[in-house]
Amino acid sequence: MLNDxxxxxxxxxxxxxxxxxxxxxxxxxxxxxxxxxxxxxxVSLPAVLQHLKALESSGLVASEKKGRVRTVxxxxxxxxxAESWLTQRRKEWEARIDRFEDHLRNIQxxxxx
Amino acid sequence: MSDETxxxxxxxxxxxRDLVWKAWTDPEHIKRWWAPxxxxxxxCEIELRPGGKFFTRMTGPDGFDYSGTAxxxxxxPGERIVWSSTMKGDYRPNEFTADGCNGFPFTAVHxxxxxxxxxxxxxxxxxxxxxxxxxxxxxMGFQDGWGTCADQMAEVARxxxxxx
Numbered sequence: 001m002l003n004d005x006x007x008x009x010x011x012x013x014x015x016x017x018x019x020x021x022x023x024x025x026x027x028x029x030x031x032x033x034x035x036x037x038x039x040x041x042x043v044s045l046p047a048v049l050q051h052l053k054a055l056e057s058s059g060l061v062a063s064e065k066k067g068r069v070r071t072v073x074x075x076x077x078x079x080x081x082a083e084s085w086l087t088q089r090r091k092e093w094e095a096r097i098d099r100f101e102d103h104l105r106n107i108q109x110x111x112x113x
Numbered sequence: 114m115s116d117e118t119x120x121x122x123x124x125x126x127x128x129x130r131d132l133v134w135k136a137w138t139d140p141e142h143i144k145r146w147w148a149p150x151x152x153x154x155x156x157c158e159i160e161l162r163p164g165g166k167f168f169t170r171m172t173g174p175d176g177f178d179y180s181g182t183a184x185x186x187x188x189x190p191g192e193r194i195v196w197s198s199t200m201k202g203d204y205r206p207n208e209f210t211a212d213g214c215n216g217f218p219f220t221a222v223h224x225x226x227x228x229x230x231x232x233x234x235x236x237x238x239x240x241x242x243x244x245x246x247x248x249x250x251x252x253m254g255f256q257d258g259w260g261t262c263a264d265q266m267a268e269v270a271r272x273x274x275x276x277x
Binding site: 086089090092093094095096097099100101102103104105107108 | 117118120122124126127128132133136137142145146147149235237239241
């Protein structure tokens with residue numbers, strides 16, 4: 001999967017949403033039905049289906065309907081979801097150090113003035 | 114340190130080490146850089162001793178108001194500060210809710226060293242709980258703690274305002 005840049009764009013767009021990352025994290029522990037995916041989320045079922053559609057078109061997940069139950073499973077590297085958590089934390093700390101650096105610059109400029 | 118759970122950041126700062134240390138450990142300074150805009154840090158307390166309390170209160174748009182108390186584990190003035198969100202002052206354990214909205218466990222190690230020409234080599238190492246714990250949080254759909262918890266607080270604030 002993710003063998004062309006178009007698909008990669010889709011994957012990044014899909015990962016940009018916290019709710020979708022939560023769904024991926026759940027799926028990293030194994031396949032789930034749509035209602036199982038929706039259960040811990042405080043959004044409507046149509047909204048969940050909308051997010052699911054975005055995830056499917058990104059190639060990160062695939063779903064299959066048997067009878068009345070649609071089962072969703074992760075495609076490819078299950079680490080993607082877990083990695084995004086740490087990537088998010090890294091971004092927060094990088095940004096905090098950026099602010100720290102700016103602050104140091106400001107106080108030195110103030111001291112000279 | 115594990116690549117799967119931990120972060121390591123390094124930066125050479127264009128300021129002398131004593132100033133960098135002061136900016137990192139003086140509450141009046143911390144308030145000015147701790148939170149990302151539009152969030153602010155109106156309150157900060159830090160006791161520079163092992164077991165000391167490290168308290169920050171962050172506020173933001175739509176009634177966002179988050180206070181966290183961590184514990185200082187180690188202090189080497191001018192060189193090293195280690196603190197952990199797992200405890201509050203005097204090593205009393207913190208409790209975390211399953212939704213992650215009152216934070217998550219981590220320990221942070223910050224080091225400061227002279228880098229020549231009035232500059233400072235700064236490192237930050239952040240240790241997180243193992244992946245299973247994180248997935249439990251993630252599965253709740255709150256892994257993006259800030260945004261989601263901010264949204265939740267905004268909702269509560271709107272309800273309170275509507276009922277006032």
